[in-house]
Amino acid sequence: MPRPDWIYLASQSPRRAQLLTQIGVPHQLLLPGADEDAEAIEAVIGNEAPATYVQRVTRAKLDAARRRLKASGLPAAPILCADTTVAIGRRILGKPQDAGQAHEMLASLAGREHRVLTAVAVGTARRTEQALHVSKVRFVPLSQRQIADYVASGEPMGKAGAYAIQSAAAAWIAHISGSHSGIMGLPLHETATLLQAFGWKI
Numbered sequence: 001m002p003r004p005d006w007i008y009l010a011s012q013s014p015r016r017a018q019l020l021t022q023i024g025v026p027h028q029l030l031l032p033g034a035d036e037d038a039e040a041i042e043a044v045i046g047n048e049a050p051a052t053y054v055q056r057v058t059r060a061k062l063d064a065a066r067r068r069l070k071a072s073g074l075p076a077a078p079i080l081c082a083d084t085t086v087a088i089g090r091r092i093l094g095k096p097q098d099a100g101q102a103h104e105m106l107a108s109l110a111g112r113e114h115r116v117l118t119a120v121a122v123g124t125a126r127r128t129e130q131a132l133h134v135s136k137v138r139f140v141p142l143s144q145r146q147i148a149d150y151v152a153s154g155e156p157m158g159k160a161g162a163y164a165i166q167s168a169a170a171a172w173i174a175h176i177s178g179s180h181s182g183i184m185g186l187p188l189h190e191t192a193t194l195l196q197a198f199g200w201k202i
């Protein structure tokens with residue numbers, strides 16, 4: 001396949017679009033149709049480990065996006081997908097369903113270290129390349145009031161682990177080891193390496 005001029009980004013996350021733009025990759029959004037159930041794709045199966053989970057969900061997002069592209073009649077180009085999850089040991093913290101769950105997640109992150117795992121996949125009709133990046137993040141202890149105020153801001157909703165490093169919660173992060181862009185949802189070094197495998201020069 002000749003080097004593509006652009007790719008499809010199969011993601012509803014505005015952060016992923018912003019991060020892809022940051023490394024100069026022109027992209028077009030390939031968004032799910034009303035018939036696609038994102039919650040079902042992101043459901044945890046049994047006792048699966050966080051790394052297994054995040055990579056499986058990323059592959060499922062890519063498979064769904066491939067079907068979408070095939071059905072659309074749009075021109076072929078590589079598709080990029082990602083999934084981010086937060087983990088404490090084997091415990092997976094996805095996106096909070098409501099304010100109570102957001103509060104619980106933040107209370108369990110306070111004063112300790114957790115992992116943020118982001119899997120990225122790039123695929124064409126015949127080929128798939130995938131990468132996993134794991135960062136460690138340490139939060140300072142938090143008061144009930146700090147957590148309640150942050151939950152009331154609405155920021156936790158739609159974010160794995162109920163926080164965003166690109167928000168006011170950054171003030172609680174004493175240390176990170178890994179990739180800032182990976183924690184935001186798209187590890188840019190790994191993404192660039194995957195795209196290079198498809199002929200991109202970044």
Ligand SMILES: Cc1cn([C@H]2C[C@H](O)[C@@H](COP(=O)(O)OP(=O)(O)OP(=O)(O)O)O2)c(=O)[nH]c1=O
Nearest residue numbers: 011012013083084159160163164165183184185
């Ligand atoms: C930990 C953390 C997560 N997040 C976000 C990144 C992801 O958007 C979200 C995790 O949800 P994902 O399911 O990975 O992504 P999404 O549902 O937002 O988008 P799509 O599946 O369409 O690609 O959490 C941050 O923005 N900042 C952070 O610091």
